[in-house]
Amino acid sequence: MKPKAIFNWSSGKDSALALYKTLNEDHFEVTSLLTSVNEEFQRISMHGVHIDLLQQQASSLGIPLKIMQIPKEPSMEQYREIMNKTMTEIQSQGVTHSIFGDIFLEDLRKYREEQLHAIGMEAVFPLWKQNTLDLIHEFLAIGFKTIVTCVNETYLDKSFAGRIIDQDFINDLPENVDPCGENGEFHTFTFDGPIFKQPVSFEIGETVKKTYPKPKSDENDTEEEYVFWFCDLISK
Numbered sequence: 001m002k003p004k005a006i007f008n009w010s011s012g013k014d015s016a017l018a019l020y021k022t023l024n025e026d027h028f029e030v031t032s033l034l035t036s037v038n039e040e041f042q043r044i045s046m047h048g049v050h051i052d053l054l055q056q057q058a059s060s061l062g063i064p065l066k067i068m069q070i071p072k073e074p075s076m077e078q079y080r081e082i083m084n085k086t087m088t089e090i091q092s093q094g095v096t097h098s099i100f101g102d103i104f105l106e107d108l109r110k111y112r113e114e115q116l117h118a119i120g121m122e123a124v125f126p127l128w129k130q131n132t133l134d135l136i137h138e139f140l141a142i143g144f145k146t147i148v149t150c151v152n153e154t155y156l157d158k159s160f161a162g163r164i165i166d167q168d169f170i171n172d173l174p175e176n177v178d179p180c181g182e183n184g185e186f187h188t189f190t191f192d193g194p195i196f197k198q199p200v201s202f203e204i205g206e207t208v209k210k211t212y213p214k215p216k217s218d219e220n221d222t223e224e225e226y227v228f229w230f231c232d233l234i235s236k
Contacts, residue, residue: 002029005097005124006066006090009033011049011057012188013146013165014101014127014180017139019061020195021126022099028124031095032064034086039069047187048150052235053202060196066090083115091119099124103132103182132180136170144193147204148186153227155185161207162231189233205232 005028009015022028035054036045043050051067058065068086071078087098098116102108102125113123127135139146148169151160155177163169165188170179177185192199211225 002027003097004029004031004093004095005099006030006032006034006095007063007099008101009035009058009065010101010187011035011044011047011054011190012101012149013136013139013144013190014103014182016144016146016190016193016195017135018099018101018126020142020144020193022124023195025126028097028099030063030099031093032066032090033058033061034066034068034090034098036068036070038072040072045070046150047189048230049189049233050235053189053200053233056200056235057190057196060198060200062197080115084119087116087121088119091121095121097122097124099126101125101127103127103135103180104129105182132178132182133170136165136179140166142194144190145199146188146190147233148231149189149233150187150228150230152185153229155183158207158209158229160186161229162204201236203234203236205234207231 007019007022007030009019022030037043037051038045044054055065068082070082074082098121100112100123109123109125116123146165148161148163148165151158155174173179181187191202208230210228210230212228214224214226
């Protein structure tokens, strides 16, 4: 029997490609998709995608969805507590592995592995250390379609929010922006591709600006903010 695994689903392109590879390799039984949702706004954390579209994705993929509700601004302790409770429940159902779409963030991988090891589970990274330009070209070549839902203004201006990723999008990216947005430059919503039974239907709404305080390293730091542009996607 194949080991059971839960797939950490962000709704974006890296998740979609990692799931595609996982299903094709057929080493695991993917029991469900796990997604963190902002409890107050009912949107996927950081991606800003409404829960309705997330549920449509899961339905089209044909995989059960497990939603983890996260407070609007949780402390690290709160987040760890919620995550540990969720993963312990999942592990008790015979799930031994947790699959992620991360590509090269070493600290994040180490954190995930340590948290899972503590409850006797193992992390899996199907895209790890692969060239991100190659990955985005592979993603498009096999027929996936994805739209940019959020951009970090430090790297990209408002005009990139709401764009479908294609070769023109890749060509327009500044040199300091990773083609997969692996440093948090942008986030996406994947709405069609080879693992979907049918496309997810949506309309493009307005693009809105949101700011978040940057963490201070000491008391002398000035008050700075991260600025993000979110393109609202509306379920049809």
